[in-house]
Amino acid sequence: xxxxxxxxxxxxxxxxxxxxxxxxxxxxxxxxxxxxxxxxxxxxxxxxxxxxxxxxxxxxxxxxxxxxxxxxxxxxxxxxxxxxxxxxxxxxxxxxxxxxxxxxxxxxxxxxxxxxxxxxxxxxxxxxxxxxxxxxxxxxxxxxxxxxxxxxxxxxxxxxxxxxxxxxxxxxxxxxxxxxxxxxxxxxxxxxxxxxxxxxxxxxxxxxxxxxxxxxxxxxxxxxxxxxxxxxxxxxxxxxxxxxxxxxxx
Amino acid sequence: xxxxxxxxxxxxxxxxxxxxxxxxxxxxxxxxxxxxxxxxxxxxxxxxxxxxxxxxxxxxxxxxxxxxxxxxxxxxxxxxxxxxxxxxxxxxxxxxxxxxxxxxxxxxxxxxxxxxxxxxxxxxxxxxxxxxxxxxxxxxxxxxxxxxxxxxxxxxxxxxxxxxxxxxxxxxxxxxxxxxxxxxxxxxxxxxxxxxxxxxxxxxxxxxxxxxxxxxxxxxxxxxxxxxxxxxxxxxxxxxxxxxxxxxxxxxxxxxxxxxxxxxxxxxxxxxxxxxxxxxxxxxxxxxxxxxxxxxxxxxxxxxxxxxxxxxxxxxxxxxxxxxxxxxxxxxxxxxxxxxxxxxxxxxxxxxxxxxxxxxxxxxxxxxxxxxxxxxxxxxxxxxxxxxxxxxxxxxxxxxxxxxxxxxxxxxxxxxxxxxxxx
Ligand code: SF4
Numbered sequence: 001x002x003x004x005x006x007x008x009x010x011x012x013x014x015x016x017x018x019x020x021x022x023x024x025x026x027x028x029x030x031x032x033x034x035x036x037x038x039x040x041x042x043x044x045x046x047x048x049x050x051x052x053x054x055x056x057x058x059x060x061x062x063x064x065x066x067x068x069x070x071x072x073x074x075x076x077x078x079x080x081x082x083x084x085x086x087x088x089x090x091x092x093x094x095x096x097x098x099x100x101x102x103x104x105x106x107x108x109x110x111x112x113x114x115x116x117x118x119x120x121x122x123x124x125x126x127x128x129x130x131x132x133x134x135x136x137x138x139x140x141x142x143x144x145x146x147x148x149x150x151x152x153x154x155x156x157x158x159x160x161x162x163x164x165x166x167x168x169x170x171x172x173x174x175x176x177x178x179x180x181x182x183x184x185x186x187x188x189x190x191x192x193x194x195x196x197x198x199x200x201x202x203x204x205x206x207x208x209x210x211x212x213x214x215x216x217x218x219x220x221x222x223x224x225x226x227x228x229x230x231x232x233x234x235x236x237x238x239x240x241x242x243x244x245x246x247x248x249x250x
Numbered sequence: 251x252x253x254x255x256x257x258x259x260x261x262x263x264x265x266x267x268x269x270x271x272x273x274x275x276x277x278x279x280x281x282x283x284x285x286x287x288x289x290x291x292x293x294x295x296x297x298x299x300x301x302x303x304x305x306x307x308x309x310x311x312x313x314x315x316x317x318x319x320x321x322x323x324x325x326x327x328x329x330x331x332x333x334x335x336x337x338x339x340x341x342x343x344x345x346x347x348x349x350x351x352x353x354x355x356x357x358x359x360x361x362x363x364x365x366x367x368x369x370x371x372x373x374x375x376x377x378x379x380x381x382x383x384x385x386x387x388x389x390x391x392x393x394x395x396x397x398x399x400x401x402x403x404x405x406x407x408x409x410x411x412x413x414x415x416x417x418x419x420x421x422x423x424x425x426x427x428x429x430x431x432x433x434x435x436x437x438x439x440x441x442x443x444x445x446x447x448x449x450x451x452x453x454x455x456x457x458x459x460x461x462x463x464x465x466x467x468x469x470x471x472x473x474x475x476x477x478x479x480x481x482x483x484x485x486x487x488x489x490x491x492x493x494x495x496x497x498x499x500x501x502x503x504x505x506x507x508x509x510x511x512x513x514x515x516x517x518x519x520x521x522x523x524x525x526x527x528x529x530x531x532x533x534x535x536x537x538x539x540x541x542x543x544x545x546x547x548x549x550x551x552x553x554x555x556x557x558x559x560x561x562x563x564x565x566x567x568x569x570x571x572x573x574x575x576x577x578x579x580x581x582x583x584x585x586x587x588x589x590x591x592x593x594x595x596x597x598x599x600x601x602x603x604x605x606x607x608x609x610x611x612x613x614x615x616x617x618x619x620x621x622x623x624x625x626x627x628x629x630x631x632x633x634x635x636x637x638x639x640x641x642x643x644x645x646x647x648x649x650x651x652x653x654x655x656x657x658x659x660x661x662x663x664x665x666x667x668x669x670x671x672x673x
Contacts, residue, residue: 017497033406043524105598106608113401129293141347159349161279162386166347188321192525209341215304216261218296221505226297242294 002043003084007031010053010074012084016046016072016091017052026143029084029098031076056091064101075118077150084183087113124151128158133168134207135200141168142196144239152179156186169194214242253341256331263311263322264357265472266507268500272303272352272387274465275409280659284346284353284386285411290353304389305345311335311602313359317416317427319475321507322359332361335374343382347388353387353409354378364395368404375407387465394434401438402462405445410465410497412440415490418483424474439494442467446495466497473502473526474519484529484540491533501526525551532557535589536582537543555585559585562622563640570624574603586618 003026005011015029028034030043050063060069068090070205075087090113093101104110133141152172156179159170163181170179171191178191237243273290294300298564310332311322313671321328342354358372361367371390378384381499390408392401405411413435417423420432445462452459462590469490473483487499529551532538546549552560562569562585571580572596581592591613598604598612604627610616614623621640 022426076366092491104596104603106602106604106611107596111611125291129291131349135347143349156282162277162285163283163347164281165283194282205254206344206348209257210348212258212295213261213305213345214296214302216258217265217302218298218300219265219505222298222299222300222503224295224299228295228297231301233607240294 001026002028002029002030002034002038003045004033005047005084006048007076008048009073010050011046011048012072012087013053013056013082014048015046016056016088019047019088026088028082028171029088030081031084033037036204046214060091060094064097064099068094068101071113071117071244072119075113077154078116078118078120079148079150080119081115083140120149120154123147123149124154126156126233126236127151130232130240131155131159131170132239132241135203137139137197137200139167139200140197142184143158143164143168144171144173146173146235150175150177152177155179156181156188160186194213201240206245208247211242211246214247251331253333253337256333256337257307257341259329260307260309260311260333261305261552262361263526264306264308264355265305266321266357266505267357267391267469267501267540268502269389269412269498270301270303270306270355270367270492271498272389274497275387277385279385282383282385283343286352286385286387291596293349293351302511303352304387305342305351305353306355307333307338307356307357309338309356309367309374310361311359312361314362315360315427317430318512319426319472319504332370333374335377336371338374339377339382339384342378343384346384346386351386353384353389356390358393360393364393365397365400367393370408372400372403375404379407389465392438394430394438396438396439400440401491402445404483405442405463406460408463410468411442411463412468413442413468415469415471415486417476418471418473418478419476422478426475430494432492436494437660439469444495464496468498468500469494469501470500472504473501473523477512479547480522480526480551481531481540481544481549483526484533484543487530488533488540499530501530521553521589522551525553525557529557532561537579556585558583559618567623571622572624573609574599574625584619585620586615586620588613599620 001024003015005015011031012029014223015026016248018024019026021174028038028043034043057116060072071090072087086109089109093104093107093109094107097104101110119241131143131144136140152170152175155170159168160181165183167183168181171194173176176191178185178189178194180189190241271290272286273288275286276288277286279285290303295303298397298639308322310330312330312332313320313322313324316324318333338356343350345351346353352624356371358367358371361370375388375390378388386407389410389412390404392404392411392413394413401411414429415435416430423430423432442463446466449462450461453461471483483501490496490499501523503520503523504513505518506513506516508587526560529543533540538561551557555563561585568580568583571584573581573584578592578596581587581595587595594612595604595609595614599607602608604612605626606620607617609623609625
């Protein structure tokens, strides 16, 4: 049997609620209707209910603290197709072992949940490093990305705090999803019909100056492209000005 | 001269400074521009694999000094430039808004005099902090010989201060940096240390006390331009950590850009630099002393082995360590077990006795640890294999993954948890 929820944290918590209430053990828990149905037939749609979600949430925190809750929450943003199922199994462990769950470091479910969290946060942190903003004509800045996990929501607090006085848009091309900061609050929106104004006149010059700096700080005698690729994986390069051609003008 | 040209000259002149980290201070944004994250953020990696976290530039490279190892020295050829303070502040802001950098690393050659140079730097930083309201990271270099009042002002603007010790001994300093003395370098270091202690006391009394270099101070020395041994360098490092409360000591493999008549011209000793960084980690996080790492008989670190493996091989009587019983300090001494892994071992063994299988899941590098650890499944037969056999297997196992070895090796101190996690 499989569950489907609405892709929200509350939705996932309601899956936990149902699994405990009915003593079910779903083979998969999907954040949206899967494109291909498995042999197991139509998945069960689990309704989201905030009251139930709060009860489950409080139960998890009481049993094993906020760290346990954040492992569950990470499943919502993960691109791992089994993340939801693992999260449910993990909650069983949480209720069975209490705080000692964090020491079950050789348990396979726990290891999988930790790995899911770790991959999610590794990508989030990488994007904190490698996102690049461009200034648009109207003074808004935009950063574009193509992440594996659904990290927009996780990145917004960091950048909103950092660029308090600077309106910006964070755009996940693949999911057509945008995080928008207007210097007071941030919201998530669909970017399907987003139309960008042209770049600011000075944008190209700053990008070129950045490339100049980037080239100048490298020490030729220490050249090591493999090490660079390891720290800065190639999939981010398309959005890094320093990894593009140098313009000839100056 | 246009700012673009200045940037090219003054970043090229700053590139030999090793430190580029933005760690050690955490500061939330305040609705304006900038915050700081205590673990630091790297924004890019240069073609040499080094992290780029900060806009690393000199205020000026028009030096009155004449240090033999330095490309900004008075007697060297090449273009000279000096930033106008406002120019530099604006450039920093523009890069910061694009998420290119965490902030600024400002150093300088000595223009006219140490005091004049420091005033220029302070002017630029004050504009950044006050006129632009910048709350990002600033690392500034104090110029030896500048007046204490200026060091004080610099420290109130910057998150981290550093004074470069430059060379590992006074004799070398005298030979290669004629206008610098040990005393002129150590004086600001001591001032910064004492001021930080005072600052902490004030902060305990009232929360609004101005913060003086909250990310502490660091220093750097050039390795390979002068004849000091690794043992001397490590003892000096240990002394600096203990006496001056430094956060970091950086090493930079000498690259021949200086006065070739006074200095060796050969490939930069990158492998040596790498081993020194590993030894430095042992000093700071693994409870080793300099005397343990190199115990008199050997003046240099073994290039074939990481220093932790080398120590373990010299001390077979300390092994195998029983991972199910030994205290944390002893577990930290097992090659292949990093700091985080050691802590995990100590908490995981409370639940169930650990086997080699379990150790692997905790992140232990079994290829190395197998010779030195004992666990529920007994000892691996490795250690009885004799020193030479173990040594050659370890040489293979301790090679940094992804690097080819030899002088090609270029591992800086960045992302250490990734690279040195299991030394
Ligand atoms: S004082 Fe010496 S090390 Fe510093 S910039 Fe001048 S010549 Fe170079």
